[in-house]
Structure formats: structure tokens, C-alpha cells
Amino acid sequence: MLNEFLILMKQELLLCIILFITLILKISDNENSPRNWAGIVNSLLLINFLAGFILPTTGELFNGMYKVTELMIFEKNMLNLGLLVVSLMAHPCIKTHKHLPEFYMLIISTLIGMFFMISSGNLLLFYVGLELSTIPMAALANFNLNKSSSSEAGMKMILSSAFSSALLLMGVSFIYGTTGSFSFVQITSQLDNNALQVFAFVLLFTGFAFKLSVVPFHFWTADVYEGAPVPVAAYLSVVSKAAVAFVFITVLYKVFGTMANIWYVLLFLTSVLTIGIGNIFAVRQENIKRFLAFSSIAQVGFILVGISSGTQAGEASMIYFLLIYLFSNLGAFGVVNVVSSMSGKENISDYKGFYKTNPALSWFLTISLFSLAGVPPTAGFFGKLFLLTSGASTGNYLLVGYAAINMIVSMYYYLRIVKAIFMDENAMPIANIKAGIIPGIAIAICVIGILVTGFAGGVYNYIYSLSSGI
Amino acid sequence: MSGVPLTHIIIVSSLLFFIGAYGFLTRRNLIAMLMSVELMLNSVNINFIAFNKYLFPDNLDGLVYTIFIIAIAAAEAAVAIAIIINLFRNTRSIDAEDADQLKN
DSSP states (O other), X not given: OHHHHHHHTHHHHHHHHHHHHHHHHHHTOOSSSOOOHXXXXXXXXXXXXXXXXXXXXXXXXXXXXXXXXXXXXXXXXXXXXXXXXXXXXXXXHHTTOTTHHHHHHHHHHHXXXXXXXXXXXXXXXXXXXXXXXXXXXXXXXXXXXXXXHHXXXXXXXXXXXXXXXXXXXXXXXXXXXXXXXXXXXXXXXXXXXOHHHHHHHHHHHHHHHHHHTOTTSOXXXXXXXXXXXXXXXXXXXXXXXXXXXHHHHHIIIIISGGGHHHHHHHHXXXXXXXXXXXHHHHHTOOBHHHHHHHHHHHHHHHHHHXXXXXXXXXXXXXXXXXXXXXXXXXXXXXXXXXXXXHHOOOBGGXXXXXXXXXHHXXXXXXXXXXXXXXXXXXXXXXXXXXXXXXXXXXXXXXXXHXXXXXXXXXXXXXXXXXXXXXXXXXXXXXXXXXXXXXXXXXXXXXXXXXXXXXXOHHHHHHHHHHOOOO | OOSSOHHHHHHHHHHHHHHHHHHHHHOOBHHXXXXXXXXXXXXXXXXXXXXXXXXXXXXXXXXXXXXXXXXHHHHHHHHHHHHHHHHHHHHSOXXXXXXXXXXO
């Protein structure tokens, strides 16, 4: 029993151990001789990522409250990689920071929460995991204690997440009232789609929509991304969003599979709004972090199109897209972070003439933006292709056509930045930036990922073999 | 246990929920907004306990969930108040309208 417990929960337990190591290092720290904190924690996170591949055991614990499947192990490895890249990316702005151990404690505890959320087979564990992954996120958004924009971001994040979890809990309470259980398996067998259950499901959907920043519940996103430190915004836009999306698809397909006709309508409406509004607002942004926030809202809209099919391909294409999105968005944020921490410039107009002074960083940013836009040689194209193909399998060509047209609109605003980098003249471009080796590794991982995941067809086939439909 | 029927309790909790939601959307004082959210969470707690007591009295699932909600709401309030205090130190105001640096 104990062995089973240790092996099945190894990824969570390993993160807990790292959390306690950072805590002990913090307590034993000597103010006069600061240690090489970042080096220690980064190597621990690298070990954690590699250990995720050892002993992939599947099974259930606590009467099905906690379960592990091969797909979940894959998802957790993805999130581990995301945390590692964010941690490497954050190195230049965090290595001399007084509160570095707190940064890692908070960010690791959010990841533990996400892992429990992904593995949950019960609404109780799901709720605890969700809160564990959002409450420390708000503290992280407020990490620059002296900047009022940072505390404003934290305030907006915690209030909107508290409101959304209240809505979600109201939905959970009605589901409990009509089915008498919190276990996913028993809820599924008790569902009879009466009006109260549909109402409860809509509330639950709203809670998820808040966390995924689906329009019309996206208001906090741009403000939080702009105010939070860049690595935190990157983590929020990729790792946190991916974790919620994984659970969202489990809840839709496995728990509420019998309500497919209801959530199809909800997904249809929200995806049309999300893609449209994300694109319209992304066009007119001047701050690059706000721009990336709205572009990530539009990307979530494409994910909703993909999962609306309810097939095995729907789940596989979503996870494949999120893997590519992890590399592309972290690559873009990685370059933005280097520029922002070295020169303090965050506006798109500051990037004019960037190629003259920083050719390598310009290329990395361009490849990431091309991948986000879905230009063919990069992986982003294949990700969007599979999502739209899966969306088309329901026969709703109106929605797929709308999404495809919006992809062209999104080309405009991604290429606007590329144009600023390569073509626009600027008398005072950003000076040459020495990124340093560690954030360089982070950006290199992302660019390699963008190029490899697109051409290695085995990745999609592997994910497809692990996925399942309704 | 004959007096109060379940529907009355659900009506009270729904009212409390919508009062909370209304307060969250209309109040501009950050502490008052936080209080409104707590009101919503409490209405959920009433729901859970009522369902457990009236419909599924042979197990304690609903009560356990309520205890978790109370504990997590306390943690959430602690973090939220810490952030609001930090915001107050930076801007000298706890009015949501004054926190408007991040607008475009």
C-alpha cells in the first residue's frame, strides 16, 4: 500500500520535497554570504523534470479520488518542462532578488496544485487543487512589492479568481444536490440532464471560463499580464492555462459526456466570442505584454473549437496544440523578458530596428510569433490544423470557417511586430543585449521545441494513442 | 425535523448568493468586494449542509466539503487582504476605481 502510494504520487511528492528544500535553504540562509540560490533550484527542477519519465505507473488511490493515467503523466511532464523553462527564463531578473526562495516556493506550490487537479477523480480534490494553483498565483502577480501596477495585478487576480470559484462552487453544490456524490464516476452515472443539473453545469463552465480567460470572462487577463513580472505572466499564460484546459477536457468528456449537446452550444458561442474579441483587441495593443495577453485569449478560442468535437482527435489535438503553444508562447515571453529586464522597454514601438542591434533575439522572437500565428514551417501551423480538422468533424463548417478567417486576421498583428523588428527605421533602437547563458538555454529549448514538434509526426500519434473521446 | 422545508433553505442561500454577486459587482471598496465574495461562499456552504441533511443524511460528504471551503476561503482572504494592504501602501487608497494604472 505504502509503496503504491509513493510510486503513484511520485511527481507530486517530488515537488513537495523540492518545496521543503527551498524552505529549509531559506531558513538556514545567511544574510552576509548569499548562496547561489538560482543554480540550486534550477538543478532541482531539472532533476524533477527528468524523474518524471522514470517509473510511469498508472492506477488509482483513495477509492478513485486520485488517479494516474499515461496521459496524465505526459501532461505533468509537459507542465514540469514549462516550469523549468520559466525558471531559466526568470534567472536574470530573479537571481539577485531578496525574495528568490519565496518566488520558488509559491511557483512550486501552484504546480503541486495543478498536478492534484489533473489527477483528481473527485470534485473535492479538484477544488482543493484549483485553489492551491490560483491563490499563490495572485501572490506571485504581486511579486514586485514596490510597484503599484504589480499589486493592482495581484488584487485583480485574487478578486476575480475568488468570484469565479464562488460561481464554480455553487455549480458543485447543485450537482451534489442532484446526484449525491462528488466522485466523477458516480456523478456520470447519476446524471439525467434535468434543468437544475444544466444550470449547475453552466455555473461550473463559467468557473472554468474564468480560469481559461474565455470571453466574456477575460477582463482580468490583460491587466494581470501587464502588471505581473514577465516570468509570472509567462507561467500564467502557459502552464496555468494548460493545466486548467486538461481538467476542463476531462470534465467535459468524462463527467458531462451525456450533456454533449448542451456544452457544444456553450463552446460554440464562447469560441466565436473569444476568437473575435481576442483578435480585435490584440490589433490595437501597444504594450507587448498586453498584446501577448490578448493573443493568448484568441488562442484559447481555437482550443475551444478543437474540443467542441468531443472525439478522440479533439482531446489529442488540444494537448498537442498546448504542447506547441507552451514552446511558442514561452519563446516569445522569453525574449520579451530579456528585453524588459535589461532595458525596461515593453512597448511594441520600442522594438523598431531591433534586428539591427540584436539579430539572434530577433530571429527567436520571429520564429515564436510565426508559430503563434500558424505559419506553415513552424509547429504552430500543425497545431491549428489538427484543432480545426477536429472541429470540422462535427460538420459545423461555419465555425471552422470563422476560425480560419480569424487566423488570417491574427497574421496581421503578429506580422506587425515582425515588421517593426525587421523593417521599421528607428534612430534609437534597443541597445545590444547580452542575454546570458541561462535565459539563452530557455529560449533555445523553446525554438528547438517549435521546430521539432512540428516535424516529428510521432508526437501527435503518441498523444493520439493516449487520448480518448467521450 | 419537521419545521423548515428544503426549498426555504435553498431560497435563503440563493438570495444570499445573489446579494453577494450584486455587492461584488457594485461595491468599489476592495474590502467590501472581498466581503461580498465571502457571502457568496457562505451561501454555497448553506447549500451543501442543507442538501446533506435533507437528501443524503447517511454520509458526510457535504459537511466535509463545507469544512474545506471554509478553510480555503480563509486562506484566500488572508492573501487578498495582504495584497490589498500592499496596494494601499503603494497608492494610499483601497478604492477599486483608483487602481486604474493598467488600462488602455
